Amino acid sequence: MSTTPQKAPNQNMTAPPLSPGPALSPAAPPVPPADATEAAPVKRTPVRDRYFDLLRAVALFRVVFYHLMGWAWLPVVFPSMGVMFALAGNLMARSLKRPALHVVRGRMRRLLPPLWLLGAVGVTGMVIQGWGPDAEGHPGWWWFDLLYWIVPLSDPPYAEGLPGIHGLIGEDWAAELAGPLWYIRAYLWYVLLSPFLLKALRALPWPTILSPIALAAALEFGWLHIPFVRIDSAVTDFSTFGACWIVGMAHQEGVLGRLPRYVIPSLVPFVAGYGLWYALTHGFAPGHDLDDIPFAQSLWSFATVLLLLHLSPSWTEWPRLLRRWDRLITLLNSRAVTIYLWHNTCILVAATVWDRLWNFDTLADHEAWLLESPWPVLLLVWLLIGACVVCFGWVEDVAAKRRPRLWPDRDRSAPTRQKAAAHRA
Known part of the structure; x- marks a missing residue:
């Protein structure tokens, strides 16, 4: 009911005749008819797209699986990095309905604290094992390069050739720990460029979407050379996965929806086929x-992402067959950055610990098939990833200004809160 003060009636106007009945107190507000009473509208918050959650979870699992198994066909079956960048681009475009500076600052706040925690553990371990300015041979640059562990505009430095810890972690562990950091660096650059990319997308949609692939072709065929190593890596990553990020933004902006339904399914086989043919004939x-x-990666990932977004069913609730996986998918999405940053180290530790079992003669003589199998190692990897989620994952909640949780396997989504609010009303 409105709380706005009502104006006093004009004394010069003739009051309408009142029907018989008890007089109302002057202080009592008029009572609306029962059939006109409506519940106060519940403020609706954005609902998670469960289809995107599923894609992100599958992509993350495939990354871990591939880095353990090393099967070259896995990135062909599901190009995880392109999918992850596309989903992030979609979310970024939706967020940019708010002021750009606020959105960029918020994305950086969510992205960087997990990296800082990794750096605090990793860099401390490297220094303890003797890494420092003298080991790099250029003390001045070493201190400056450490800033990339704080804001990774370029690849953070790491020690090479460090000895491992016997029976616990293998040699050159720092290189494995630093392996996933290219993704954080690329993600940060995409975030910083997104306000400009969105403006370009709205002005010239398809030239903007295809420009990273054109850049990949220019680099591949020698039409463009980047002389600086740190800049070269950033430009290469943008050319490889930039089209995926921008097409994710285009999906959010409705660019793909304006195409006739037959266009994307008709073009995708040609783009993907050319990318695969180029890969097969070039190494x-x-x-x-x-x-x-x-260049082949850019074409194959772009084609796959384009098809996945075209087929997007936009689930607000899980289909019946996927409901049993809700807690696992929620966990993977809630701790995606932690899992990605620590999974390489978990693989190295799991492999090192598993190899120690060869020291038991009984197992080596009679169960060699088990010791050679990667499947027990995969199970051990995920147990270690679970430990990292508990030990380090809370920083993602802190970065997002949420209450820290050790194991966020339940979805606290807006529909649940809305249902509770409606029930209380």
Whole structure:
């Protein structure tokens, strides 16, 4: 009921005749008819797209699986990095309905604290094992380069060739720990560029979407050379996955929805087919994968992402067959940055610990097949990732200004809160 004060009636106007009945107190507000009473509208908050949550969870699991198994065909079956960048681009475009500076600052606040925690553990361990300015041979630059562990505009430095810890972690562990950091660096650059990319997308949609692939072609065929190593890596990553990020933004902006439904399914096979053909004829062989051929990777990832977004069913609730996986998918999405940052180290620790079992003669003589199998190692990897989620994952809640939780496997979504509010009303 409105609380706005009512104006006093004009004394010069003739009051309408009152029907018989008890007189109302002057202080009593008029009572509306029962059939006109309506519940106060509940303020609706954005609802999670469960289809996107599923894609992100599958992409994250595939990354861990591939880094353990090393099967080159896995990135072809599901190009995880392109999918993850596309989903992030979609979310970024939705967020940019608010002031750009506020959104960029918020994304950086969520992204960087997990990196700082990794750096605090990793860099401390490297220094303890003797890494420092003298080891790098250029003390001045060493101190400056450490700033990339705080704001990773370029790849943070790390020690190479460090000895491991016997029976616990293998040699050159710092290189494995630093391996995933390229993703954080690329993600940060995409976030910083997104306000400009969104303006370009709205002005020239398809030239903007295809510009990273054109850049990948220019780099691949030698039409463009980047002389600086740190800049070269950032430009290469933008050319490889930039189209995925921008097409995610385009999906949020409705650019894909304006196309006739038959266009994307008709074009995707040609784009993906050319990308795969180029990979097969330019070094895609055992011991190599699509990451070694950025131009092919850009085409294959773009085509796959385009099709996945075209098929997007926009689930607000889980289909019946997927409801049993809700807690696992929620956990993977809630701790995606932690899992990605620590999974390489978990793989190295799991492999080192598992290899120690060869020291038991009984197992080595009679159960060699088990010791050679990667599947027990995969199970051990996920147990270690679970430990990292408990030990380090809370920082993602702190970065997002949420109450820290050790194991966020339940979805506290807006529909649940809305239902509770409606029930109380």
